[in-house]
Amino acid sequence: MLSYSEQDIILGCKENKRVFQEALFKQYHSLFLKICARYAIDNEDTEQLLHDGFLKIFTHIEEYKFAGSFEGWMKRIVVNNCLDYVKSKDTRNALNTKYALPVEEVNTSFSASNVLKDIAFKDLLKLIQTLPPTTRMVFNLAVFEGYAHKEIASLLKISEGTSSWHLHEARKTLQKLILKSSKEVNYESK
Amino acid sequence: MSPNEFDRLLREKFDNEMVTFNPDQWKRLASALPKEKNRKLIYIKLGSIAAALVLLGFGFLYFNDSNNSIASVDKIEATPKASIIVSPDLKNDSPIKLNEPTAKTTISTPLKLDNLTSSTSIVKKNSTKSLHQNTISIKSLETQLAIQEPQVTHGFSETSEKFILSKHDDVVNSSNQKIKEQISNSALSKTIQIADKELEIEDVKLLASKRTSINLTGGVNYGSLNLGYMASISAKQNLSDKLFIEGSIGFLQNQEVVSSNMSSSQYSQILNNSNRGRPAKFSESPSGIYFLQLAPMVGYEIFKNLSVGAGADIQRNLEGTIDNRAIVATEYGFKMIPIWDAGVTTKAEIGLNRQLKAGIVYREGLNNLLSGTQNYYNRRYVQVQLKLKLYGK
Numbered sequence: 001m002l003s004y005s006e007q008d009i010i011l012g013c014k015e016n017k018r019v020f021q022e023a024l025f026k027q028y029h030s031l032f033l034k035i036c037a038r039y040a041i042d043n044e045d046t047e048q049l050l051h052d053g054f055l056k057i058f059t060h061i062e063e064y065k066f067a068g069s070f071e072g073w074m075k076r077i078v079v080n081n082c083l084d085y086v087k088s089k090d091t092r093n094a095l096n097t098k099y100a101l102p103v104e105e106v107n108t109s110f111s112a113s114n115v116l117k118d119i120a121f122k123d124l125l126k127l128i129q130t131l132p133p134t135t136r137m138v139f140n141l142a143v144f145e146g147y148a149h150k151e152i153a154s155l156l157k158i159s160e161g162t163s164s165w166h167l168h169e170a171r172k173t174l175q176k177l178i179l180k181s182s183k184e185v186n187y188e189s190k
Numbered sequence: 191m192s193p194n195e196f197d198r199l200l201r202e203k204f205d206n207e208m209v210t211f212n213p214d215q216w217k218r219l220a221s222a223l224p225k226e227k228n229r230k231l232i233y234i235k236l237g238s239i240a241a242a243l244v245l246l247g248f249g250f251l252y253f254n255d256s257n258n259s260i261a262s263v264d265k266i267e268a269t270p271k272a273s274i275i276v277s278p279d280l281k282n283d284s285p286i287k288l289n290e291p292t293a294k295t296t297i298s299t300p301l302k303l304d305n306l307t308s309s310t311s312i313v314k315k316n317s318t319k320s321l322h323q324n325t326i327s328i329k330s331l332e333t334q335l336a337i338q339e340p341q342v343t344h345g346f347s348e349t350s351e352k353f354i355l356s357k358h359d360d361v362v363n364s365s366n367q368k369i370k371e372q373i374s375n376s377a378l379s380k381t382i383q384i385a386d387k388e389l390e391i392e393d394v395k396l397l398a399s400k401r402t403s404i405n406l407t408g409g410v411n412y413g414s415l416n417l418g419y420m421a422s423i424s425a426k427q428n429l430s431d432k433l434f435i436e437g438s439i440g441f442l443q444n445q446e447v448v449s450s451n452m453s454s455s456q457y458s459q460i461l462n463n464s465n466r467g468r469p470a471k472f473s474e475s476p477s478g479i480y481f482l483q484l485a486p487m488v489g490y491e492i493f494k495n496l497s498v499g500a501g502a503d504i505q506r507n508l509e510g511t512i513d514n515r516a517i518v519a520t521e522y523g524f525k526m527i528p529i530w531d532a533g534v535t536t537k538a539e540i541g542l543n544r545q546l547k548a549g550i551v552y553r554e555g556l557n558n559l560l561s562g563t564q565n566y567y568n569r570r571y572v573q574v575q576l577k578l579k580l581y582g583k
Contacts, residue, residue: 018226025216030209038204047215054219116199121207124200143197144204171193174200 006070013061021058028071029054032078037125038140039082049085053078079145083155086133115182127177131170138163139170239496239540401428403582407438409551413571418444420573422483426582432491434499442481442505444569453513457526457565479516479527481505485535495541503533503553505569518567525567532556533569539577549575 004012004023012020029050036049056077064073116124131139137156141147142163147155149163156163403426411418422440429435487501507529510516516527533556539549551573557566 016224016226018220018223021223022216022220025219026211029211029215033209034204034207050215051219051222055222058223116203119203121203124203143200168193171196175196 025054035078036082038128039086049082053081086137115178135166135170138166142167404580405577406580407575407577409573409575411571411573418442434489436489437486440483442483444479480508482508497539499537501535503535505531526565528557528566531569532560545579547577
């Protein structure tokens, strides 16, 4: 496969040339699929979010004027598309029926590094997908997208304190879920 | 474990995971993207536009050679309030004879109709004393000069010939310059680029059938009745994806017309030599001739931004009546400006953007054909239009 520079790809995409669009898709589809997966309910929605995100990138690429990081520009489009999805009423209803029930108190003084290494990516993704909608959005934006609480608060129309609380809750819940998941695996293996 | 450590481990977990490329995902996305530009199709479209421009150029050339050209102000200055004394007895003493040196005055000095006397065969083509021979256009003068050049007795001195020819060259150069400017300045050249760009977005089916739009149109005529302006409002209804009907109602003004007014009966009397001994009086000449236009049309969209159409064109002269109508002096005699002017039009239109279109209309008058006479002035013209969409998709 021919390799193109980022500028070639951008210019090619601006001219609606398939070969460059495919090159861009191949280069970034893994990264964006993982972003979409963190917000989506299931695999089907993940693929739909990826599809819609790339479609928006290609149809708005004329607006990219080579100011700032191209990856960052694309990432914002994909994340905003995911946020719109999560904010939609239908998605919220679906998420509310799936998010994690209160986890019983467990000893979290475990070796997270070992547990996280052992846990499969798909299982970890499923655990994240069980977080309540707002908690999940705050967690994703803060941990993976690198947004500050001020930005998150503005984006989700919540206070910074609430954003901070959601992040704390997300970490606590995930750690418990990971540990629980790990124990269950260990128990089954015994 | 600190929160930062936990976050870092999670990020690493995600970063290290590589999702394999799924070709089906790409196929699905590619099918949803706007279709890639087909080079061959674009060349065909550009070729069509180029061919249309060439045809337009030929149209202008043909038009300039038209028999309908009227005597312009540069060539003859007819006094608007002139009256013609028609006398059947003045066969030999008419002061206007092309075979005499006085013919020079028809070119170099204004023709004063007040002083003009002529035979009753005033509008007959072959009369050596007919008025229309004194109102011939520069083009026909040139032809006449070419034929009669060796005959000194015609009274056209070498100096006057040069004057006429150089004047003619000026007119031709000026006309060519105008055409060049029209082509270069017109939105057509820009339209080619815009159309090229917009044609790429073929998946966007904005042209759903059964849609209606209301448009405001402005245009400039270049035609047999000199320059004119047009403003109209039109409604367009799609019958299918490609086929549409359009109707417009508008207002036209023709400027700088060398004409005078008389009644239809006076015109008939002159034409039939039935007014012997009585003067045919011209009333005041209009400064412009105004028309109300109704133009239904059927059109077809060849490409997304290029459509052609043909239709009828009915125009009502707002100033003319049977008793007082505009008469134009042409090289083929006096012709009546129709009060009701029936015609046909063909039109090519190019979309500049979603709201604005540029069009070229060619109109041919049908009054002579319908009446079986040659008494009407054929208002044949090319019109360049800009159309703004006011309502509808």
